[in-house]
Amino acid sequence: MNESADTRAIPCVSRLRGEVAVPGSKSVTHRALILAALAHEECVIENALDAEDTRVTAQSLRRLGVGIHWQGSRICVRPAPHRWVFSPEPMFLNNSGTSLRLLMGLAAVGRGTFLFDGSARLRQRPVGPLADALKPLGVNVRFLGHGSCPPLELQTNGLLAGETLVDASESSQYLSSVLMAATQAQGPVLVRWKDPVASFPYVTITLSMMAEVGLEFFQVEPRAIRVPAPQRLSGFRLEVEGDCSSASYFWAASALTHGDVLTYPLSPSTLQGDCRFLDVLRTMGCSIRWEDRGVRVRGPDRLQPVHVDMNAMPDMVPTLGVVCAFADGPCTITNVAHLRIKESDRLHAVATELQRLGVSVEQYPDGLRIQGPPQRGDAITTYNDHRMAMAFAVLGLRVPGTTIRGASAVAKSFPGFWTALNDLVQQSRKENA
Structure with a gap:
């Protein structure tokens, strides 16, 4: 796929409202x-x-x-x-x-x-x-x-x-x-x-x-x-629970847009470490409520800054980095040096792309210090990294002129991401009309 065909323009939305079904973990x-x-x-x-x-x-x-x-x-x-x-x-x-x-x-x-x-x-x-x-x-x-x-x-x-x-x-x-x-x-x-x-x-x-x-x-x-x-392991039947990592992009999108988004099927009893991202969002001012089918996240009027050790959920760092760019003060993310050997060097990638948008970012061997807000939209490089593509798509909901180059990288973990995001935007526009 050539670069132009693999680029997504992200629409801005004032407030996300709706429901999203997330894939299996x-x-x-x-x-x-x-x-x-x-x-x-x-x-x-x-x-x-x-x-x-x-x-x-x-x-x-x-x-x-x-x-x-x-x-x-x-x-x-x-x-x-x-x-x-x-x-x-x-x-x-x-x-x-x-x-x-x-x-x-x-x-x-x-x-x-x-x-x-x-x-x-x-x-x-x-x-x-x-x-x-x-x-x-x-x-x-x-x-x-x-x-x-x-x-x-x-x-x-x-x-x-x-x-x-x-x-x-x-x-x-x-x-x-x-x-x-x-x-x-x-x-x-x-x-x-x-x-x-x-x-x-x-x-x-x-x-x-x-x-x-x-x-x-x-x-x-x-x-x-x-x-x-x-x-000797006998035959078994196992049902895979919904993926908290995939849901996290819609949690973050709700946080950034003062939204009201339900993601399902998810359970508060999950062992997935990335579910703890909800605790970080709560600290930043989001309302978190577990319901029968899943979890509802409501975004605040203003996001509070955080200083957080992300070692237990490093895959959430690109998403948190994007959310931190809109907080009312500097945020720090620490203890994630191992992010440098992921699908990309995610610390370098997050820092580089936020700086492209005018966000102040200091990069450390094991973390980042982020002070926003973004000053402009631009074309985001994904480094063929699915989590970079999805995290910066969330940012684009707030920053006009944001496009995602290498959008097909989402196929690695969430092939239906772009459809799910588009459907949520359309739900929101109907609700907000």
Whole structure:
């Protein structure tokens, strides 16, 4: 798609009012696919997110011999005849870091040599700490390019019993990958980890899902879990909850436009760490109310400045950065150095694009200081990063002349985003007429 065809002009709106149905959770869908592939009987995943990243995981599982039948938001997963089918061609994972990390653990429980590769950006995203964690369990990872990044070759004769230490300071997915894989090792595995763990709520999601499908584990120390193995995982049916990350753009849009927006299906009992973004918005002055179907966010007349540690929900930083640009004072975002190895260097990207609009931004190694408001509209570069595209689309609702270059990046996690945003704008115009 050429640049002009992949550019979206964002309409301004005085007050957003309406309802938005959000897709299934990306993080839960990824984990459900991995757990289903480890099962010994057919599994069914309902309300799965159908997006680029989850399709990458599903297609890679097919390459490994897993049966995947995807119809709408329902996926039937059949176990592979053996673990796993070897291919001389690498599994191409595009720019899905989640797919890479979780599939490395999955491949480790098989036997053979497995090759992983991806886009130019994925080749800049390190997985050395995961390779280090798999090594004491008998898995050898050889990096074929620059540094501890793809392309890589993983050699295994099955995951051995034993003990390993995971450094998950860059990504909680290293720890989630080892924990799920450990259930299929040749004997029990003691998984230890260092502090800090980036985005630890995602580990909580992993453990909750493991328990839900019947896998056992025991927390024996504050930073150690013993996993009995090998465990036979029976078939299961799992329903994926709505994605708080996708909903967050509409929460932010309501905050910026003094709006009144309901997002559903969502539950206050969710384990998704990004749901905590609601607490930040409440601190900034938003009204938050849980209802039967989901959560309603009402924006204030004036947004209060915040100073917040975002380590537990780093994916929310581009969205928060946009909201902070309209606060009544300087805001600071801290403890998110690991954002520099996401789909883009998100700290640099957010700072650069806000500065393009006349917002004062100071960039630190692990955060940002933001003082708005925006002075003008302009064409926003997305860096092929879905979260940049959606966050700055929200900003455009308040800043005339904002366009999003690389708008199709949203397909990575929320293919229906532009339709949902347009429908909400149209609902609002009717309500406000």
